[in-house]
Amino acid sequence: MEDESADMQLVLIPWPVMGHVQIIEFAKLIIHRQNLLPLGRTLSVTVLVIKLPDYIDTVSSSFADSLSASSSTTDAAASSGLNFFILPTTDPIPAEWSSRNRGYFMHNLVQSQKSNVSDFLRSRRRRIAGVVVDMLCTTMMGVAEDLGLPSYVFFTSPASFLGAMLHCQTLHDQQNVDVAELRNADSDVNIPSFAKPVPPQVLSMVLVDKQFWLERFLHHARDYRRAKGIIVNTFTELESHALDSFSLDSAYGDGGNIPPVYPIGPIMNHHRHSRSSPSSEVIIMEWLEKQPPSSVVLLCFGSQGSLHEDQVRQLAVGLERSGQRFIWSLRRQSPEGEEAKFPSEYGGHDALRGVLPDGFLDRTAEKGKVVGWVPQLELLSHRSVGGFVSHCGWNSVLESLWCGVPIATWPLHAEQEMNAFQLARELGLAVVITLSYDERKSVVMAADIERGIRELMEESGRGSEVRRRVKEMSEKSRLSVVEGGSSYISLNRLIHNVMINVHVPEQ
Secondary structure: OOOHHHEEEEEEEOOOOHHHOHHHHHHHHHHOOHHHOOOOOEEEEEEEEOOOOOOOOHHHHHHHHHHHHHHHOOHHHHHHOEEEEEOOOOOOOHHHHOOOOHHHHHHHHHHOOHHHHHHHHHHOHHHEEEEEEEOOOOHHHHHHHHOOOOEEEEEOOOHHHHHHHHHHHHHHHHHOOOHHHHHHOOOOEOOOOOOOOEOHHHOOHHHHOHHHHHHHHHHHHHHHOOOOOEEEOOOOOOOHHHHHHOOOOOOOOOOOOOOOEEEOOOOOOOOOOOOOOHHHHHHHHHHHHOOOOOOEEEEEOOOOOOOOHHHHHHHHHHHHHHOOEEEEEOOEOOOOOOOOOOOEOOOOHHHHHOOOOOOHHHHOOOOEEEEOOOOHHHHHOOOOEEEEEEOOOHHHHHHHHHHOOOEEEOOOOOOHHHHHHHHHHHOOOEEEOOOOOOOOOOOOOHHHHHHHHHHHHOOOOHHHHHHHHHHHHHHHHHHHOOOOOHHHHHHHHHHHHHHHOOOOOOO
């Protein structure tokens, strides 16, 4: 009789926003390494999809719809070993959830799916090799553990931030330190995963805001230590200092107990998913084709990033004064009191004229394009794009390095300020527009924006040195994922770990 356990399944649980879909590309990597499995075994991957309501984020919800459609075609998905299971929708209480920011909304949405996930895992328990949860879905580790299943964490932020979370958890649990007070420190803060002391003003609010830290992120950090392994979307050549810190016995508290860390990046979302109309994308690409090489600066703040109207006008003034060609992905910020909602499209030039300075669109018509959502990786890959004004979300950082396009830092939220500091001050891979910013309150003035964009695009001085270093790191990022590269080897180690930890059900 054929051994049913020969066909194993890895279950992945992503955080339900576009910035965390790299876990799906990770699934494809696993499937393509079947040759590493013991003789006679196969490993398929099932992704459990939690869909955001359309009224919260049309980009993420439409992406989930596209995954659902791909799974319903069955033949292609099943033959590849990659399957998608759309979890049943739950019925959140809008009055309760919309009164807080989107992070709390999604946290509660994930929590509401625990019983559905438990039912799914229980029904397939005998075949499940392990459960991989997103760094913000660690509540599902308990669900897996209740069924005796090994769990792993997929960390979409840099290794430096993983170290920061573990360090703050150590300070809280072992040294009785009020981590929130780090924001008011008189001097820069030493964190094991950063080569240089970190200025207090760039510490992520998820670490130093008491509500964020005590209600959510402290628990995530504790959960990471329980995992069989932590998979990080980074590569050794980029974050050698942070990765080395995890092997230091005293870096993260008495006893250490840091699970194996697997840097397997850069993993990027190559899934072609567009929310802009085909005609607008054609217009953008046709315009880019007419521009000189490396002459265009792309301004894009991610799927969750947006600027308030005063800031939009300052950016427009600084951008125009810089004299650079540009593509600006400009999206409308959600209203005050509706912070759970994601940015939306302005919906045409008439709406844009209401927020941009008088005459801006007419004066810059030949010089640039103001658009809505854009296929960022595709644009960064174009020969005409030579600079990137970015929020420094980690996916965007990896995409820019892969494409060899330098960044001007403009972080907005999450750990982005710490990413910007690491890129610009530690690694010399970015120029600075700002390192510290409040998405709804801060204003970067036009003069600082003009200076940053000019420095980013200049052919001499600081900008040219950054460009050289970025080109070097681009080559290293591409070499890391080919056979024999650091991330290729790390993924092999991970698969070996997964097979060793396979749950053997009781007979």
